[in-house]
Amino acid sequence: xxxxxxxxxxxxxxxxxxxxxxxxxxxxxxxxxxxxxxxxxxxxxxxxxxxxxxxxxxxxxxxxxxxxxxxxxxxxxxxxxxxxxxxxxxxxxxxxxxxxxxxxxxxxxxxxxxxxxxxxxxxxxxxxxxxxxxxxxxxxxxxxxxxxxxxxxxxxxxxxxxxxxxxxxxxxxxxxxxxxxxxxxxxxxxxxxxxxxxxxxxxxxxxxxxxxxxxxxxxxxxxxxxxxxxxxxxxxxxxxxxxxxxxxxxxxxxxxxxxxxxxxxxxxxxxxxxxxxxxxxxxxxxxxxxxxxxxxxxxxxxxxxxxxxxxxxxxxxxxxxxxxxxxxxxxxxxxxxxxxxxxxxxxxxxxxxxxxxxxxxxxxxxxxxxxxxxxxxxxxxxxxxxxxxxxxxxxxxxxxxxxxxxxxxxxxxxxxxxxxxxxxxxxxxxxxxxxxxxxxxxxxxxxxxxxxxxxxxxxxxxxxxxxxxxxxxxxxxxxxxxxxxxxxxx
Amino acid sequence: xxxxxxxxxxxxxxxxxxxxxxxxxxxxxxxxxxxxxxxxxxxxxxxxxxxxxxxxxxxxxxxxxxxxxxxxxxxxxxxxxxxxxxxxxxxxxxxxxxxxxxxxxxxxxxxxxxxxxxxxxx
Numbered sequence: 001x002x003x004x005x006x007x008x009x010x011x012x013x014x015x016x017x018x019x020x021x022x023x024x025x026x027x028x029x030x031x032x033x034x035x036x037x038x039x040x041x042x043x044x045x046x047x048x049x050x051x052x053x054x055x056x057x058x059x060x061x062x063x064x065x066x067x068x069x070x071x072x073x074x075x076x077x078x079x080x081x082x083x084x085x086x087x088x089x090x091x092x093x094x095x096x097x098x099x100x101x102x103x104x105x106x107x108x109x110x111x112x113x114x115x116x117x118x119x120x121x122x123x124x125x126x127x128x129x130x131x132x133x134x135x136x137x138x139x140x141x142x143x144x145x146x147x148x149x150x151x152x153x154x155x156x157x158x159x160x161x162x163x164x165x166x167x168x169x170x171x172x173x174x175x176x177x178x179x180x181x182x183x184x185x186x187x188x189x190x191x192x193x194x195x196x197x198x199x200x201x202x203x204x205x206x207x208x209x210x211x212x213x214x215x216x217x218x219x220x221x222x223x224x225x226x227x228x229x230x231x232x233x234x235x236x237x238x239x240x241x242x243x244x245x246x247x248x249x250x251x252x253x254x255x256x257x258x259x260x261x262x263x264x265x266x267x268x269x270x271x272x273x274x275x276x277x278x279x280x281x282x283x284x285x286x287x288x289x290x291x292x293x294x295x296x297x298x299x300x301x302x303x304x305x306x307x308x309x310x311x312x313x314x315x316x317x318x319x320x321x322x323x324x325x326x327x328x329x330x331x332x333x334x335x336x337x338x339x340x341x342x343x344x345x346x347x348x349x350x351x352x353x354x355x356x357x358x359x360x361x362x363x364x365x366x367x368x369x370x371x372x373x374x375x376x377x378x379x380x381x382x383x384x385x386x387x388x389x390x391x392x393x394x395x396x397x398x399x400x401x402x403x404x405x406x407x408x409x410x411x412x413x414x415x416x417x418x419x420x421x422x423x424x425x426x427x428x429x430x431x432x433x434x435x436x437x438x439x440x441x442x443x444x445x446x447x448x449x450x451x452x453x454x455x456x457x458x459x460x461x462x463x464x465x466x467x468x469x470x471x472x473x474x475x476x477x478x479x480x481x482x483x484x485x486x487x488x489x490x
Numbered sequence: 491x492x493x494x495x496x497x498x499x500x501x502x503x504x505x506x507x508x509x510x511x512x513x514x515x516x517x518x519x520x521x522x523x524x525x526x527x528x529x530x531x532x533x534x535x536x537x538x539x540x541x542x543x544x545x546x547x548x549x550x551x552x553x554x555x556x557x558x559x560x561x562x563x564x565x566x567x568x569x570x571x572x573x574x575x576x577x578x579x580x581x582x583x584x585x586x587x588x589x590x591x592x593x594x595x596x597x598x599x600x601x602x603x604x605x606x607x608x609x610x611x612x
Contacts, residue, residue: 133568133571136572136575137571137575140575140578140579144575144578144579144582147582147586148582151586151589156593156594157606157609159586159589159590159593160590160594160602160606162586163519163583163586163587163590166579166582166583166586167513167522167526167583170526170530170579170583171510171513171526171529173575174529174530174533177533177572178533178536181533181536181537181540181565184540184565185540
């Protein structure tokens with residue numbers, strides 16, 4: 001049983017998805033989805049522990065040995081990403097019940113759970129697999145279900161947002177397949193470990209072109225500036241629970257893909273010295289941090305504000321990756337986890353507001369500090385974490401990021417990271433000001449959000465504080481993962 | 491002559507650019523999907539022609555003959571999967587277009603953008 005964990009992790013949500021779609025009763029589908037997501041989390045934690053104790057887990061699908069069959073290969077990096085995705089999934093499912101019942105037609109609710117489960121399957125599959133074509137298939141499973149989930153938003157603009165995401169996402173995926181095809185043409189293998197061995201032997205222009213196609217394709221998926229435009233509408237118009245899930249997992253898994261291709265498959269030697277990718281990605285990441293943070297300040301819709309902030313935070317992650325030192329990669333991987341906690345908490349708080357007030361416009365926030373104290377307190381703590389105040393997870397990632405920039409002697413980069421944090425103060429403050437220093441003027445009596453929404457929100461807020469104080473666990477795993485990627489550690 | 495000998499890749503690049511151009515230049519939502527389809531199909535041709543070996547046959551084991559030259563079946567199998575992915579993307583895209591037509595009454599991207607901008611912000 002336990003040796004099949006890597007594949008069960010993917011197969012169980014995959015089987016649960018059609019079952020949830022067949023259940024015509026929303027509550028039953030919810031129960032199934034929640035149960036599945038908790039089982040998945042338990043398995044992901046078991047895998048993480050086993051990887052830490054015993055090293056790399058290699059699983060052969062159907063018993064076919066590695067270069068011929070599909071291999072699921074889980075090292076510290078995958079196990080880390082699997083744990084993040086599974087944890088967010090396990091929190092979003094309980095949260096989704098009340099949120100969907102308010103925003104979605106009852107007949108469609110079971111289908112949305114099926115979509116969430118399929119998206120979870122795809123994301124876990126990307127993180128678990130050791131085969132590049134398998135990775136593409138899972139990427140499309142997660143993306144296609146994400147298009148359907150976004151289109152379920154209550155506003156009609158959700159349809160247009162989903163369509164735009166579909167076009168951009170499909171271009172990205174096709175670029176990735178072209179890259180994979182070129183790698184296969186040169187090496188005759190699709191297995192990641194095998195590719196890593198054979199690519200240095202065949203270095204030709206085709207490999208460089210494959211690298212370029214993969215970089216652009218994955219950058220589209222992770223919404224790196226200037227390829228981020230699909231993300232804004234998608235996050236703004238998707239149902240609240242869907243936004244929480246996608247914002248804290250989908251782009252993170254894309255960052256993982258980038259790291260996996262650059263460091264494990266092409267290798268730091270090729271990526272850094274021959275292709276010098278960091279000189280392309282580093283400026284883009286910095287522009288993302290500054291321009292998206294600046295634009296976020298002027299947003300009048302809080303979900304859109306947070307979407308711009310997500311683009312900026314992706315900039316931080318890519319910044320860490322393109323510093324390409326152990327500290328830099330650690331910062332990138334840490335922020336992967338920390339940002340999932342931060343944005344999860346913030347978007348969940350906005351889901352609570354949407355549930356009670358029916359709008360997330362800036363003027364709808366007026367006076368909510370008194371009317372919905374627990375919700376807005378969660379938002380404030382999440383916001384502090386986003387800024388990077390000591391005692392929160394945001395501080396830990398900023399600390400490593402600045403450290404990595406200083407290590408590399410890039411003082412300007414370190415300064416710009418801090419400027420980005422200052423801008424975060426400005427946009428978080430706008431919401432706080434409306435919520436706490438203005439009077440509520442609406443006609444309806446606004447009450448506290450239900451406990452089923454508040455509980456997952458506060459679990460994430462508590463995680464923000466806990467891992468902000470006790471960072472040895474997360475930074476230890478992230479450092480080990482960074483060492484694995486750069487090939488310096490065991 | 492070497493350049494002409496690689497005509498399959500030229501077809502791939504030509505189709506890819508045609509599809510990509512349609513995708514970028516057209517504002518009609520259905521035409522965009524057509525462009526996306528051509529773009530994806532070009533990749534199918536790229537993969538399939540990768541596996542072709544001159545004079546190669548189908549990869550079937552013939553008893554008594556050990557020196558059979560056959561085409562590589564793996565890219566063909568991979569592309570079956572990619573075709574399925576492409577079909578499902580198209581299906582989701584077309585159903586989105588149907589819903590957009592119901593909600594907006596048009597499938598012209600420019601008109602939808604104008605209507606989006608006229609609507610009160612979310």
